Amino acid sequence: MAAADRVRRADRAGRPDAGAAQHRGAPSRPRGSPVLHRPPDHHRRTRRGAAVVTAYDAILLAGFGGPEGQDDVIPFLRNVTRGRGIPEERLEEVAKHYRHFGGISPINNQNRVLKAALEAEFARRGVDLPVLWGNRNWDPYLRDVIAEAHANGHSRLLAIATSAYSSYSGCRQYREDFAEALSATGLEGKVQIDKVRQFFDHPGFVTPFITGVRKGLADVAAAVPGINLVTEVEVLFSTHSIPMTDAARSGPAERGFGEGGAYAAQHLAVAHAIMAGTAAPTPASATGPAPATGPVETPWQLVYQSRSGPPSMPWLEPDINDAIALLPARGIRAVVIVPLGFVSDHMEVMWDLDNEATESAAEHGLFSVRVPTPGVDPAFVSGLVDLVLERLNDTPEAERPALTELGPWYDVCRPGCCENVRLGFKPAVAGMAP
Structure with missing residues (x-):
């Protein structure tokens, strides 16, 4: 990162x-x-790797996370770089970028706005699914959100990762963090987490x-x-x-x-x-x-x-x-x-x-x-809801929109997809092993 x-x-x-x-x-x-x-x-592809149809009971908007004040910056960077041996002085150097903006990354508030926009679009279409929001590297952490979801009776979550492309950090790391959160909360086998396809x-x-x-x-x-x-x-x-x-x-x-x-x-x-x-x-x-x-x-x-x-x-x-x-x-x-x-x-x-x-x-x-990013452009918000409905309705591949010859991408990630070169394959959900 x-x-x-x-x-x-x-x-x-x-x-x-x-x-x-x-x-x-x-x-x-x-x-x-x-x-x-x-x-x-x-x-x-000769087959799209469709998932088994599941009656999901909540949507999980999964973000990267970011600091929301000067005191958050270094702890956030420690979370991002955990296990990589990055010295504190180097973190302070990178922290200058965040401190330039008051120690606040815009990403959390943007995801709050996106969450609200998704909720409004689901309601407009008559889809009764709560939208939960959790981050990999900052509050609200995925593990806490997943634990709260289970406590509230949700056990089948469909995740939307805020990353459009295939890579370790853009796809598999989210899947690994879902698995880690389930393990940390003791919810393996009790909560299922799948993920919509990469939407590039x-x-x-x-x-x-x-x-x-x-x-x-x-x-x-x-x-x-x-x-x-x-x-x-x-x-x-x-x-x-x-x-x-x-x-x-x-x-x-x-x-x-x-x-x-x-x-x-x-x-x-x-x-x-x-x-x-x-x-x-x-x-x-x-x-x-x-x-x-x-x-x-x-x-x-x-x-x-x-x-x-x-x-x-x-x-x-x-x-x-x-x-x-x-x-x-x-x-x-x-x-x-x-x-x-x-x-x-x-x-x-x-x-x-x-x-x-x-x-x-x-x-x-x-x-x-x-040029602006998609953000909460109505076309983007509507498109994310379309991706959810693909899974809810088991939409055939021929009816799934894709503007390149490469898609529509897979519902379930393929074996060996997006390996972490340094650490190899860690346990992950929403894909085929490894």
């Missing part, structure tokens, strides 16, 4: 630049990221980004008169970098995603879908004149942020700041930054993009716009 051991921008200067070879209108090829113009047939290519997650990129391009056109959206603007899709070894193990090995694993493949496929959706005429303009900003074929690339760990360890590249530094030489005058890997505007978005990346763009003479 970036909060655990982030490498500062100065440290990046010594790393070789990646993604220098660029082609207008096509994505760059960052290290470990296969370009998926049209995913090959072997990426398709669900329309509810993708549509807000399409809307955001369209508006971002319009904002660029308005702010920089005469700018050419095809030759002088680049869209930067940014997501959390992870070690190459972790990326290679993301997703089922039999899918053959290559060294970037399902993690990189999913992001690239979604970026393609967003740009295709951005270029398509909107319904309002389909029968009238095209909007001033489109359809266009703005160049784009997938970039990474928030890397941590020693510089000697290979991580997915290019870093967003390194990528920005290369753009002026290609005649790029503005960038649209898309936080593709994130559900809401938490610390990595506010610090690494709104602070560092925006500063990098300004230093290189580039106008920049940052």
